[in-house]
Amino acid sequence: xxxxxxxxxxxxxxxxxxxxxxxxxxxxxxxxxxxxxxxxxxxxxxxxxxxxxxxxxxxxxxxxxxxxxxxxxxxxxxxxxxxxxxxxxxxxxxxxxxxxxxxxxxxxxxxxxxxxxxxxxxxxxxxxxxxxxxxxxxxxxxxxxxxxxxxxxxxxxxxxxxxxxxxxxxx
Numbered sequence: 001x002x003x004x005x006x007x008x009x010x011x012x013x014x015x016x017x018x019x020x021x022x023x024x025x026x027x028x029x030x031x032x033x034x035x036x037x038x039x040x041x042x043x044x045x046x047x048x049x050x051x052x053x054x055x056x057x058x059x060x061x062x063x064x065x066x067x068x069x070x071x072x073x074x075x076x077x078x079x080x081x082x083x084x085x086x087x088x089x090x091x092x093x094x095x096x097x098x099x100x101x102x103x104x105x106x107x108x109x110x111x112x113x114x115x116x117x118x119x120x121x122x123x124x125x126x127x128x129x130x131x132x133x134x135x136x137x138x139x140x141x142x143x144x145x146x147x148x149x150x151x152x153x154x155x156x157x158x159x160x161x162x163x164x165x166x167x168x169x170x171x
Contacts, residue, residue, distance in 0.1 A: 004054035005044040008062050011086035012040040012095060015065050019074040020135040020142070031121070031132035035099065038122040042105070043094035045112050046156060062088035071144050093149035098122060100139040100146055108153075111160040 013036035022032035048054050065087035069076060076084060098105040105123045121129050125137070135141055
C-alpha cells in the first residue's frame with residue numbers, strides 16, 4: 001500500500017472499530033484491529049490503485065465520516081474530529097464487504113495482485129479472529145455500510161478478472 005493511503009486506511013479502520021467494537025480485552029482489540037486494518041488497506045489499494053489516484057486523494061481529501069455516522073447511528077466522541085476527516089466512505093464500505101465475506105476478500109486479494117502481511121486473518125479467520133470481530137464481521141450488521149458501494153467493488157473485481165487480451169489467440 002502506498003504511504004499516501006496510510007492515513008485513509010488507518011482512519012477508516014478506526015471508524016469501523018468504533019462503530020463495530022470488539023468484545024472487552026486487549027487481545028480481542030488487537031485481533032479486531034488487525035482484521036480491520038487488513039480490510040481497509042486492501043480496500044484503499046483497490047480504490048486508489050495508481051500514484052495519480054493517491055495524489056488526487058491528497059489534494060481533494062476523502063470526504064469524512066459524517067454520512068456513515070448518520071447511516072449507522074454511530075455517535076462519535078466530541079474529541080474525535082481530526083482523524084475522522086480522513087475516513088473514506090467507499091473504503092469503509094468495501095472493507096465491510098471484505099470483512100463480511102472472506103471469499104470476496106480472497107477475490108479482492110487476487111485482483112490487487114499484492115498485499116503486505118499475512119492476509120489469513122481477513123480471508124481465513126480462525127476462532128479467535130471470529131470471536132474478536134463478531135460485530136465487525138456480521139453480514140447483517142454491516143449491510144447498511146457494505147451495501148453503499150458493494151456494486152462498485154463487484155464491478156471493479158469483474159473488470160480486473162477479465163482475461164488478458166494480449167494472451168488471447170486469434171482464430
